[in-house]
Every structure is written in structure tokens, then in C-alpha cells.
Amino acid sequence: MSEIVNRVAQSSIISLDLEEIYPKEERxxxxxxxFLFQGLVLREKDFRLALKEIDWLQYKNKWxxxxxxxxxxxxxxAYMLVSTYLTGIAKxxxxxxxxxxxxxIVEECLSQLDLNSFQDRPVIVKGCSNFPIPLFAYGRIVSxxxxxxxxxxxxxxxxxxxxFKKPKS
Structure with a gap:
């Protein structure tokens, strides 16, 4: 009986599983x-005071x-001010x-890929995942x-x- 050989594992194919690189922290x-006064207006002084009272650690390691x-x-x-509190705490x-x-999040995690590792190699983008990967990510990885x-x-x-198959030059 001959030995079973995993030819896929021995090939130059890169299997790219977005689930492995996609962050799973809570959103x-x-x-x-x-924070709006009468549901209409944001008062700067009141807003600043209210932000200082928030326990910002509730956002630790969250998106x-x-x-x-x-x-x-x-x-x-106002959005920028909230951002100053989230910086260094939120993921x-x-x-x-x-x-x-x-x-x-997709842009951030895909920007960390070493694109040179894909040079002249066949790439398989894995299809099934247990975590919901946004459709946008699949289009972005192709680009x-x-x-x-x-x-x-x-x-x-x-x-x-x-x-896709690169044309022969």
C-alpha cells in the first residue's frame, strides 16, 4: 500500500483564510x-463634563x-473629542x-498583509468561515x-x- 501524499500542502499554493486574520473582538x-440638550443641540460645556464622567474602560479592546x-x-x-478618549483604550x-x-477594520487588517509573499504564487481565498467576514473583505483582498x-x-x-490567472508574458 502506498503512502498518502498531501500534494496541496507540498505545493506553492497560498491558502488565505480571512477568518484567521480578521479581528473577532466585540463591536x-x-x-x-x-448628550443632546432637548434632543436637538450639543452644548459643548455639558458635553465635555459628561465625557469626563464616563468609565472609558468599558470600551477596552472593543471596536x-x-x-x-x-x-x-x-x-x-464632538466626534473628534470622543475619539481622544477612545484612543489607547479601544481596539x-x-x-x-x-x-x-x-x-x-477590513482595511486595517488587510494593510498588515505582506503582499510580496503572494508574488507569482497561486492563491486560494478560503470560502467557509465560522465568523461573519464582510463581503467587502473578499473584494478588497482581490484588489x-x-x-x-x-x-x-x-x-x-x-x-x-x-x-484570475495572470497572463503569460
Whole structure:
């Protein structure tokens, strides 16, 4: 009986599992609506005092979306002021919706990839994950890897869908 050889493991194929690099920390919202006077106006002095009273450690190692759910005009400095409290405590934050936060997280985690490691190699972007990876991440990884990779496929090494193949020069 011959030995079973895992040819995929021995090949130059890079299997890229977004779930392995995508952060799983909790996502939360910091809403400015409770700080509005009569639900309409943000008073700077009152807002500053209220922010000083918050236990900011509740945001430790969490991803935070800073937004206002009320239909009010919020000055830009208010979002920036909240950001100063979150810096160094939160894992990261974005001014905007949870969806905006996810886009920022994707950009941040994919920017840490060594794109040169994909140079002239076939890449499989793993399809199944137990953690919800935003669709945006799949499009973004193609845009980053396509200029380097020999080919890009989607799925599992045993069953892939070809997406791109670099033309022979």
C-alpha cells in the first residue's frame, strides 16, 4: 500500500483564510444622542463634563462606532473629542455606522498583509468561515493580491472556483 501524499500542502499554493486574520473582538456603538440638550443641540460645556464622567474602560479592546442616532446637526469636533478618549483604550474606532467600522477594520487588517509573499504564487481565498467576514473583505483582498499573484481562486484547495490567472508574458 502506498503512502498518502498531501500534494496541496507540498505545493506553492497560498491558502488565505480571512477568518484567521480578521479581528473577532466585540463591536459596540458610542451614540452622541444621549448628550443632546432637548434632543436637538450639543452644548459643548455639558458635553465635555459628561465625557469626563464616563468609565472609558468599558470600551477596552472593543471596536467602537462613534455616531449620533438622533436627527441633529453634530459638529465635527464632538466626534473628534470622543475619539481622544477612545484612543489607547479601544481596539479601534471609526466615526460612522457599524458598517463603516467594519470597512475600517477590513482595511486595517488587510494593510498588515505582506503582499510580496503572494508574488507569482497561486492563491486560494478560503470560502467557509465560522465568523461573519464582510463581503467587502473578499473584494478588497482581490484588489490587493491580483497584481502579485500568479492566480486567485476561491473555495477550498480540494474544490476551487478560478477567479484570475495572470497572463503569460
Amino acid at each position: 459596540v456603538v458610542f451614540d452622541l444622542e444621549p 467602537v462606532a462613534v455616531l449620533c442616532t438622533a436627527d441633529a446637526v453634530i459638529p465635527n469636533w 479601534g474606532y471609526a466615526v460612522g455606522s457599524l458598517k463603516t467600522l467594519e470597512v475600517m 490587493l493580491v491580483q497584481s502579485k499573484a500568479k492566480s486567485i481562486m476561491y473555495g477550498e484547495p480540494c474544490s476551487t472556483v478560478p477567479l
